[in-house]
Amino acid sequence: MNPKRVRIKDIADKAGVSTGTVDRVLHERGYVSEDARQRVLDALEEMGYERNLLASALAYNKAIRIVALMPDKSTDPYWEQPFAGVEQGAQFVQPYGIEVETRFFNLFERADFRRQANAILENPPAGLLFPPLFLQEGQWLLEQCREKGIAAVTFNTQIDDAACLAYIGQDSYQSGVLAARLLNFGLSGKASVLLLNLEKEIANARHLLEKERGFRDYFAQHQGSDIQVLRLDVEQFEDKEALRRQLETQLHKHPDLTGVFVSNSRAYRLADCLPSPTLRKLRIVGFDLVAANLQHLQAENIDFLINQNSVEQGYNSVLTLYRHLFLKEKNLPALQYLPLDIVVVENVAYYL
Amino acid sequence: MNPKRVRIKDIADKAGVSTGTVDRVLHERGYVSEDARQRVLDALEEMGYERNLLASALAYNKAIRIVALMPDKSTDPYWEQPFAGVEQGAQFVQPYGIEVETRFFNLFERADFRRQANAILENPPAGLLFPPLFLQEGQWLLEQCREKGIAAVTFNTQIDDAACLAYIGQDSYQSGVLAARLLNFGLSGKASVLLLNLEKEIANARHLLEKERGFRDYFAQHQGSDIQVLRLDVEQFEDKEALRRQLETQLHKHPDLTGVFVSNSRAYRLADCLPSPTLRKLRIVGFDLVAANLQHLQAENIDFLINQNSVEQGYNSVLTLYRHLFLKEKNLPALQYLPLDIVVVENVAYYL
DNA sequence: TAAATTTATGTGTGCGCACACAGAGAAATT
């Protein structure tokens, strides 16, 4: 049948040493003569030794601790999703002696992020995952992780930093391209489309700027249709009435407006403040399968939602740390772009 | 910190018995007095015992064998995908002492399916996964599995049979609906669309019939657009010239033909036999990210591919058996519909 | 040269569990 798996004992016999010596070689604990070391390495190679994960984890008999630092989901429904993914991941890795602990910070306060981060660093876990929403603070935290030997994974917001083991998230630029394609689809002749940013500190939201770049590039490269891109930034998006007024101004100024691209998960705010007939005349593209967006999709107020797989972002982040810390896999992909799913009424059910 | 996990020894102490007795209760091996049994059950409940998977699998010291019975991928490139998924799954579960072995059968020969199935039954594995492409043979195999206590998972083709642990695949009906939506999108006025079946025994391909039903239902329910659905069946789809002739006949007979829906993964056969300008004028929707389809998508000969997540079908099938046989999870979902991804040039990269 | 230190190696124990086995006692059979 299947060739019995090679054990440490087999290696020891082959190399003419004891299991203890093989163990020291495997874990690079030192105190092995160069001669013995070489014989062990040869035997490992020759017999194709693979560590028995079960026995290894059992004997190790210590929990691996992972901390997830995430925005409080009460401040923005979007964050329920990565959090759900983290919880699924936690459940999955729990049998293998891995504990996942979540800490929350206020989405809109850098100081709180720093405070929570410091609390984590006081009792350093083996792994940490977080969305580096605040560039400076994120880089600082990654640096701290490097110093303390904490394996760090970032998700949701991409910052290029070698100190992190992997980034897991969407390709913001390309999601802008895709949104443009969806608005452009079936259109011909002259028209306008609106890029709507509903965000507090837009200048700092680099992923929104990336989406905009992709969005504009698409139209620039597809000369076939003559589309004008308008942009509207609304920082006080919670104020329904104010938002409505600004939108109506735009609709009035640009009668040829055929579509709106809401650059984040807040398309429902747009849909909430305009009447259905107006919405139906516009093609609307938004992001993410949060409950409020789904209702508007079902009601056909929103035409497309681009799913950034935010649940999977949380899940994959935990699993990446598991693969690094527990499976000890080498050469994990440092960049994991998740699919940009096009969601319409007809296929939404399968993404829930 | 975290409350130390409860061990069998703890339960034994609490119930005033030995670990052996607890073990007998846990595994329902019998030879336990009703009195002791009850005390153990109470202790388990009260202390919230959870089996330590690592130790359990280690001590069990037997491999769990899973067999995948799949169409030979050389007969149809589609099947490379579920196979790739099965291999990924195999790699994942391998550390936990689970062996996955794959056997292939000829996609077009029921007798070969039966032959391979019989070979498997001679040395029954703990788990079996297969696509029940042949209804009768599939049901027979499921019945055999039930008799022999083999956990069976079906994928790709749905047959309702309680003998199987789970079905993993797409919702064929809804994929027809979605295809219709994609063809209908942006269309107005009178037009024709073609439903193209490229399959050997169409009458037996129930999933194709389901797709057709969904496809037609969509148009029936969306009276807004006045669309006529044509249907063309081609069994000798390998004959490029013959296929081309039949398609040109259709194009000639129906000048208002605006779109084609190829009901399986063979849209590339259509795209192969018509010139690009003709293809560009048509909107074409097909299934699955097989290499040949991808090329035509990139070349904009095909507009949409509906991804049935065939890789994930293989992967999830293996993982479902892992959850059943190894994790011993109860109440696994008996029906796992995977998403129907809408794939266009702009987001194809993320599905590969 | 003896003692202290460092390097090198083997042995032993326990992680939590599954399962074989040995008994003790009760019940059934001779």
Place this chain on the structure above:
DNA sequence: AATTTCTCTGTGTGCGCACACATAAATTTA
């Protein structure tokens, strides 16, 4: 009453590994 069978229970061993510890040999220091 003696034997056999059956029910019930506890103990012991091993799964493969990590790590502590003991010990021997080599090296340095006094």
